[in-house]
Amino acid sequence: MRKYDHLEMRCPRLGGEVxxxxxxxxxxxxxxxxxxxxxxxxxxxxxxxxxxMTADAWDAFVRQIPKDKVTTIIELIEEAKKRAKQKNE
Ligand code: SF4
Structure with a gap:
């Protein structure tokens, strides 16, 4: 088992805990x-x-995400980085 594997959340797609x-x-x-x-x-x-992840697996993962979602994800990452930075200040 890897770090974080035990964490659970309610999946918005499946509607149950995963x-x-x-x-x-x-x-x-x-x-x-x-x-x-x-x-x-x-x-x-x-x-x-x-x-x-291996570089190849990361590339395959990013490629499978529709382009507009990649943009959204990059924006989310940037927001998360800003929040983390503000939290540490
Ligand atoms: S399976 Fe996908 S949609 Fe569901 S909680 Fe995990 S990451 Fe989110």
Missing amino acids: TFSYCRKEGGGLPCQRIITCWSPFFPIEQYLRET
Whole structure:
């Protein structure tokens, strides 16, 4: 079991509780397309994925996300970074 795997949340797609371990493999071995949106309020999910996925898997994950969602996710990441920075000041 990896760090964070035990964490649970209510899945907006399935309507029930899921663990992070489910979310990081939901997309046929790749993370769910919504994983950054769902988990970014709880821990630095993008950083975690980049550190734990191979470069090829990360590229495949990013490629599977529709372009408009990539933009949204990048915006969410930037907002999360700003919030974290403000919290540390
Ligand atoms: S990342 Fe995907 S599977 Fe996990 S809670 Fe969000 S929508 Fe559900």
